[in-house]
Amino acid sequence: MLREAMYTTIQTLFDKGYNKTQIAEMLEIDRGTVRNVLKKIENGEEIKRKNVASILDPYKEIIHIKIQQELSAMRIYQDISEETGYTGSYDTIKKYVKKYKDSNSRVYMVNTTLPGEEAQVDFGYVGKIPNPSGDIKKAWVFCMILSYSRLMYCEIVFNQEVRTFIKCHENAFRYFGGVTETVKIDNLKAAILEANFYEPIYQREYEAFNKYYGFLSIPCRVRTPTDKAKIESGVKYVKNNFFKGRSFNSYEEYKKGLSNWLENRCNSRIHGTTKRIPKEVFQEKEKQTLRSINPKGYDFGIWTTRKVNVNCHISYDSNFYSVPYKNIGEDVTLKISDKLIKIYSHYELIATHIKIEGKGLFSTNNIHYPEYKVKTKTQLQYEYRQKMLEIGPSALEFFDKVLDKNQNHWGKPIYGVLKLKDKFGSDIVEKACKRALAFGSIKYQTLKNICEKGIYEQPTDTGVSLISKAENDIHRPLSEYANLLSLKEVR
Template structure:
């Protein structure tokens, strides 16, 4: 026989919304026992009432308001489940909460805000499938591309045979020409032609479409995923075009359909009284919106090639046989490359990171923007020479004379400064005085090389006095010993360092 506290527990759980099977499992007792207790305890008492949907009240009913608030914050069911357990100690399973949320969402009507746009502020675009049209006698799948100005509802429509990037951009270009200008933003669906990754917070815009948007000066504004109301104006226009222009009409060829569409667009669609604005789209467009559109660019957007490349350690990518620089921070990364109007645009994650003029038909050319290198690598030859001059002057007059003589050598002409770097490094081992005298001796004998200065230091020849200049002028330079003679004398022990 069950104790009183067990019966009380059964009743409490039942009143919270648990069914007989759940209570039995929770208390490790038979379901029949639970049913018997409920019958005994509820005799002569009012039983919990069923809802209109025929389900018993839920244990989560008392937290309904809290759950609705959390859902309005767009929190996930997993997060709400965790918070219910942590903050209220609610002992319900995830599936129980999930099912409860489904019921809440079914019972709540969706509310949407009316989105008003300013003149020239926004256009919305979308594709709509219209069945098949004959192309040279062969049936082909066909779509309509629709761009609608959000303020006036003035629209442009084109028939297409695909939804590729090229088609998408071509239709944009034709629409802008039709409007005589460009809106500030274009709201697009998450089409592969425009969006690589559909993310509400950071959508990745397809590289070619991003370049196209930059060329025409508008901002692509992707809709939220599974939220068609974000572009409700063009959605309704797509339905209108399909129903009013194409439904029930049989065109012999696609060209016939295109001609009819242009005529219908001008005479019917843009001159009808719009159901929402109660005005003709053409009238609102001409009287107000057209003046707010941005002017068309001087050149159309023309692209021929696009692809991917990897940034090399020398901060360049290889494209069509030539080398183009990229900021050093992208070394080792894959970037997107696109040719636009004789320019090469380089993108990473949808962001333009480099712009160069194309080399044309040349091959093996390096096109380099020095700002793409680290600051330590962009020092000019003049700046580098000035730095070495300062350091050699600190060593002494002999070292400074060596540097000036070095400027007349082939090494300097080829921008190789390793000789000077090597001489400065000799200071650590021999000291500045020895290096200065060695440079002076090397200059005296016209041997302006790092190797000569190093040998003089190693052999201790910098201790020897230089030959008198008067003697040189009287007896000629034939009496000057070569450095090789000094090395030989040192090897024979003729010259002592003592």
């Protein structure tokens, strides 16, 4: 199939008076090809451009993902060369990345929200000011804005750590009197560990915090100002309208001044976009839609990881705490607070324990074990008694005598009897139990010999007393046991 340019060349030469043979010789193509092209042109057929495969076709999906991760063209080239065996040039990657970015950066949608649906948060650097101790330190302003009413909360901070970030959230919720359904956050290190729009890895403490207050946090895409336009404008406004050109002598003066500015200027002016006063819109339409605040503040803790041992416990501070048996061998996450230890698996709470005072102690919840591991002695006795009853009345009597003789070590012999049933059948084991009981024996080995040697049908009436005359002694004399175990015929 010829390229579009070749069709145009053939038509141009033909229009200039060259015949088919001359055109074929000039272009070094077959004369029949020239004839077919001229025929298509004469019939008015549309000449379509041939779709030429690109060396990037197998890699475009990967390239798109890496562009979303804000990787440079050089980094994308290096990654796909190492990971996929791409053999093309860097320039090809560079041109495609530029073309893709240009084609996806022109159109934006207006993000509208319902009352109580969304808040946006961000930090803005405001220079060096006095901290509560009087030292001059770098400072930021934390801002949260309600996307519907544009009501805003601001607070001066001196770091962007997780605890500060969460405390600012709580203060904002109390200022608004409630919690929105979602909070849109910038890709701050305090909340987001990896800036990936599709699978953000939330900072563990912040993830626990938003679950505690019942809101969903949504990270903004990197370098996409339209995702957080409201808070971008809000931070810019507070920096230019309050901080710029103002200087106070102490942190308390800054704090008081910012509070007055929020109340009397920021939230009381006619907003430039909505053309309404944020405070009025909030009172009329948004305040009642907010979710109620948890009256007890969020409990910060220490986070660490432990591996679940085969005994269904993890170790912390020389004490042991149980975990569901299905998590054996797994690395789980612990949140340690003053009184509680909460254990998580992939952000799901799987166990809670009261923190133990002391060393070498266990906190065990029996539901963390398999059911068969936590049955009571009575339950086990009942289950095995029913199994022996299914064999027959003599087997049941055998069980009762074994249990009566030794309350704590009846399990192994009875388990052995049930294994004999699996091998020989209930009928033979029932007869073997009857014969062993007739000779006063309640030993598993006696039953096994009777079954294996097939003497369960032999008579038991020998005219000789088989039971020792000693009071409460159900065993036969040793000579008679010897005869029984050696399987000599009893006459």
